[in-house]
Amino acid sequence: MNAILTFPRRLAAKIVGLAISLLVRFLTAVRPDWRGIEPVPRQRVYYANHVSNADMPMIWSVLPPNMRRTVRPVAAADYWLKNKLRAFVGPEVFNCVLVDRRPEAREAGANPMQAILDALDEGSSLIIFPEGNRNMTEDPLLPFKAGLYNMGTARPDVDLVPTWIANVTDIMPKGEVIPLPLICTVTFGAPVHVREGEDKDTFLHRAAASLADLAPKGERL
């Protein structure tokens, strides 16, 4: 009975999802570069640089449909539950794992990692932005938060895949109003794992370095 009642909502979520991926592809002509991994459905955590709100829809759009079905972006509850539209798009279209960034809003004793680990135990792949916030600086990456390390130690079998989103800053630099229709590339690098006995900071540095490595090379043109 429940399945019948939710059917229109799920159908709407499917259609909205398709529309978003078509729109993203039309506006940015985004394309994937599978440099370090194959586009096969395998359990992975895609960790990416974060400069704009379009980052997550772009990664989501370049994944083939069979991979898109099992991938769940980890996103901020305070952002995605702000109004009804976001609450539909975030949890239902993108199937987000919602995590509250504000400790005061969490229930006493609730562990925000638990929702993420539960999603991994269900077999889902994840998209996360380990910088925690959008990078508004000139540096390529902000220091990573501990989440990636905690996932890597708690579920060591899962591949942590560095995912670099290029060109977004050229399309819409800070303070500009008109987006340029340039071509974006999402580059997937070789997976990393937490090594035996590796401490948190060493691992996070190594993970950040393999992500920054995927950025287009050479002097800035």
Add this chain to the structure above:
Amino acid sequence: MSSTTAELLWLFVGTCGLMTALTLLGEILHARAGHDNPVIETFMTRVRSWWGMVILFTLALIIGKLGIILLFAFTSFAALREFLTMTSKRKADHLSLALAFFAILPLQYLFVGMEWQTLYTVFIPVYAFLLLPVVSALRGNPDRFLVRVAETQWAMMICIFCLSHVPALLSIEVAGYPDDRGVMLIAFLIMVVQFGDLLDFFFGRRIGRTRIIPGISAKTWEGMAAGVLCAAIIGALLAWMTPFSVMGAAGMAALASLVGMFGNLVFAAVKRDRGVKDWSHLIPGQGGFMDQFDSVIFAAPVFYHLTHLIYV
């Protein structure tokens, strides 16, 4: 039905016949060589993309002038997007780049559509050339300024100005050549250039020995000579589409094809400089729009001006 429409239909039927032959050839090669020969796989993907282009182009021809203008404006947009993705830019260029996409490109095609020849031949080489650097300079970042404005201008010349000379052929008036036959001239230009390229590729594989620019492009002098010769023959056979004599059509076809092939070499050097193999991946099997139309882009303005110079 006017005679031009009837001839367009015949042309479409003829092209479809040829495409069917190419598709069959690909399938036969497939059956013989198996499914993992990369050359045949590439050939088949290309044939499929050509089918798409033939159908789109025919639809545009049937709609008429508006269809042609919109088709090439869209192609310009796609080419400009590929080109400007590769060029040097700073935040200070954001407004000038936005103007290139959303003001200069539509205006150029508007001028072409209105047949304002004095405007569309000078708009980008004069006005955009002088004014866009002003917009960038006013935002005040001098870092690699000359490189930035030069690359932006080159992008606009190639992707907007040159490409818009294909639909500009519609406005050419030759005595004794009916007005509505401009579409035939466009079909002529594109067919001789693209078939010249195809046969250059084919003969280059078969008899090509001497690379023209070793290490940058696979083009060979032998392939190019054969391609240009074939383009001349095709041009002579298609002379009925043009205001030219049979010899004139052969000459114009050979010239357009030759210029186009050198255009292809120029873009090979640009791509090598930027460290990419293709401009983008938007057309399956062909790379980007720039990869598909590089030869037409170079050939169009030359073909346009020579037609003006000699025949008008």
